[in-house]
Amino acid sequence: MLPLLLLWFSATLAPGESAPPCTEVHAHVSVLTRHDQVVSGLAASNFVAELNGKPAQVESSVRDPLRHRLVILVDHSGSMSGLRWHIAREATLALLNRLPTQIPVEVISFDTDILRLVSLDTARPQAIQAVTQLFSSVVPKSRTRLYDAIHAALATLQPVRPGDLLYLISDGSDNVSNENGDQMQKELLQSRIRMFLNLLIPSDE
Template sequence: MNYFRIVLLFSVLVSALPTPAQNESCLRRIVPVTVMDSAGRPIFGFAPADFQAKFRGKPVKILSIIPDDRPRRVVILLDTSGSMSGEPRGHKWEIARAIATHLVDAHLANTSLALLFFSDQVHEQIGFSDGTPTLAKRLLDISANPDYVKKNVLGKTALYDAVLAALHLLDAPGFSDSIYLISDGGDNKSRSNQRDVRRALVSSGVRLHASVLGPTDDRVPEDLLGLSDITEMTTATGGVVLGPVGRKRTPAHVMSFDLNQEERQALSIGLQFLEADILSNVRMALELPEAPKKWGEWLLELAREKRKQFKDTSIAYPRELAPCSALPN
């Protein structure tokens, strides 16, 4: 009897161990990487030897770097909660709508677009199959509707739930896919939490990019945390964030969204760089020194000589590595 118990226990332990093939697939990862100058413009032409990386204090091998020229999908996630109306009423929303229109009018090469409107829930969806012209017409119709803000830009903000809804819209997602969030942040309604949403994005490979509008009144706690909260999610997924959009005015705690011509031009340039970053990542193949058993951060940076050559650069890449158990089969 004891013999059979030992054999059974040994069989269970062996079956629980990862196979060599599973271990190898977990050690080898492909991640999206974008190198940018101080203005946010993408920089190209790097080789594996131009980078150095570490995971848990051990060197990470960078095996290859190739351009990512696969077709891309972008879900635009447009916040229509009450805080997005701004003061005077409507100016903040008009900037948000214009940011969405800017991306649509950019006609990004080899890129399909979808659009979700959300407040306390997703209340309107234009899918990839509807086509970009349908999306553009909807935004134009909203711009021409003087009652849209009063009737539709209201309610609380379920930002995390909306990001998950956008993720679910992407069938078989990967890091050629992106979610582009236009919001002032400040989630106050979601059932899901930031950590779980962030890790769902990292596990799927989908990057979160964002244009963040400043808080209408920075005395509102959740609005004040909006920029830092969204920045944390975009950074974790390898995305890029632009913001805060807006201008401080008197009294000091209030933000103005009635931008002058110079400010609008600066915003347009920033949006062009962000849109270029969406298209400009490379595919970096890695070999980790050990298989992650739990979530962990890793460090990627330019090698010393390249840092001297390219000063004031930043690298967008997924900052967390998922454990083997969280990777897609």
């Protein structure tokens, strides 16, 4: 089981400086070695932190017993053809091959349809096989339901566990979703799920 640490840290104030309304923050972190091995036995003294650009004292760290989960969203629309599709393939397979197998991973591809390729309970070898087949046999096509795909991914992770995250591989366009951008932003913020974006936009755009 991959440990997830919950840290409490508070701001260190300069002499005469008044405290802001909130000086305590809880943060979830995952710690791996350069070889993607889990680091265990960490204490508050092993961390340094900043809060609003100022040094913060890490008060304590607690291991969360629940495994956090990852949903990879792969844009399969027509604008993702060519080099973008190659980069998407390399990024997706790199994640599946390098992530510890204890982390449940789901993979969703989307164009005008939303397809769940890999579910959270799929064994990693079968997940890699399914993703490899997608990238080798299916050409990117059609329009982009980006916001609807994010909405589907958030629904998959309910109820949310601390540290759950989304990894989106896309050129960032949406032209056919039922959800709109404002709704999606509000839903994502309220979920408190972390989202990482691999944005495939050429340098001349």
